[in-house]
Amino acid sequence: MDVRCAAAPATTDPVDGPDLRHHGDAEVRDEGEKLTDLAVNVRTGTPPTWLREHIAGSLEGLAAYPDGRAARAAVAAHHGVPVERVLLTAGAAEAFVLLARALRVRRPVVVHPQFTEPEAALEDAGHAVGRVLLRAEDGFRIDPALVPYDADLVVVGNPTNPTSVLHPADALTRLARPGRFLVVDEAFMDAVPGERESLAGRTDVPGLVVLRSLTKTWGLAGLRVGYVVAEPEVVAALERAQPLWPVSSPALVAAQACVSARGVAEAAEAAVAVAADREYLVGLLRGLASYGVSVAGPAEGPFVLVRVPDAGSVRERLRGAGFAVRRGDTFPGLGRDWVRVAVRDRGTSDTFAAALAGVLKSSPCGAEATGLRPGPRSSIAGGA
Structure with a gap:
């Protein structure tokens, strides 16, 4: 059951509610299409x-059962916390399932728009989930006053998928209070230069649970590796809910490598490069403002949330031009005029922006916004 928070601003979702199980990989599963992937x-x-x-x-050691002690210690050292505060998981998605099943809560609340798996996992575990819907007019920024005081579990992303908003750490810690679990999904924090606003190393925030993923920056989505940083008693409860040997030996080796000095340095360098490429992409998209295009922001993640007229049609026509973008209407709090676009190299951004301009020029919505007459379908591949 969907329980809306009374304090949350009103937002319209599809009639039957958004599809919480839809993810970006669904946009590129058809092997018959050769698409530039901006959806994942x-x-x-x-x-x-x-x-x-x-x-x-690590494959030579596959005959032995996984031993996560070294990887767990490496992650703990990376964040400067005791090893008892770290739990390795098969990706952040497993952590959401563990939280939903292991923690005894009565009023969980998810701050949207954000990654939908936390709500889906809570619903699967039998919880009635409340929603706090942040608004585009407010820059999708968190306002602690919107969260019901009696919420005993609050989930928020930082930087948030799909809005790319980086919430101030001080705003998030204001959500913490005794008797409440504050779950902060930092799956994309290593893509933020300096990991500004991260709470992963904090031990002074009551009920804080930080989730990290190593699959995004490192291209390990198929390996499934992530971790939780939380109070030792929370880690122990989650560990009891895990199956035996939940993280494979190759994934454990990867985790240890990613938090090594070499891994941390490379991730930091990549974060700076992604930030520059993101600003370039945002500049191109802002150049299409006359077609009704706007970018939520300021964006701080490796993706941007874009509002575009008739986004469903635009998304399908972009596929015809060879580009896959992530639909936005499956995120609670977003309507049908949103898409999420992954940050890629500047050459890819140039060709994408040209394709988007061509689609909008030939779109009735684009023509209405600019006074242009709809052009032929062949203009999809045209320049900006």
Whole structure:
């Protein structure tokens, strides 16, 4: 059952509610189509050769059961916390399932728009989930006053998927209070230069649970590896809910490598490069403002949320031009005029912006916004 929070601003969702199980990979599953993938937020050109070779070296030990002690210690050292505060998981998605099943809560609330798996996992575990819907007019920024005081579990992303908003750490810590679990999904925090506003190393915030993923920056979505940083008693409860040996040996080796000095340095360098490429993409998209295009922001993640007239039609026509973007209407709080676009290299952004301009020029909505007459379908591949 969907329980709306009384304090939350009103937002319109599809009649039957958004499809919480729809994810970006669904946009590129058809192998018959050769599409430039702007729908999935995994960094291109990954995993790097050194990491692939490191993982491949672990295959000789597959006869032994996984031993996560070294990887767990490495993650703890990376964040400067005791090892008892770290739990390795098969990706952040598993962590959401563990939280939903292991924590005894009565009024969980998810702050939307954000990644939909937390709400789906809570619903699957039998919880009635409340929603706080942030508004585009407010820059999709968190206002702690919107969260019901009696909520005993609050889930928020930082930087948030799909809005790319980076919430101030101080605003998030204001959500913490005794008797409440504050779950912060930091799956994309390593793509933020300096990991500004991260709470992963904080031990002074009551009930704080931070989730991290190593699959986005490192291109390891198929390997499934992530971790939780939380109070030792929370980690123990989640660990009891896990199956035996939940993280494979190759994934454990990858985790240890990603938080090594080499891995941390490479991720930091990549974050700076992605930030520059993102600003370039945003500049191109702002150049299409006369067609009704706007970008939510300021964006801080490796993707941007874009409002575009008649987004459903535009998204399908972009496929005809060779580009897959993530539909936005499956995120609670977003309507049908939103798409999410992954940040890629500047050449890809140039060709994408040209394709989008061509689609909008030939769209009735685009013509209405600019006074242009609809052009032929062939203009999809035209320049900006």
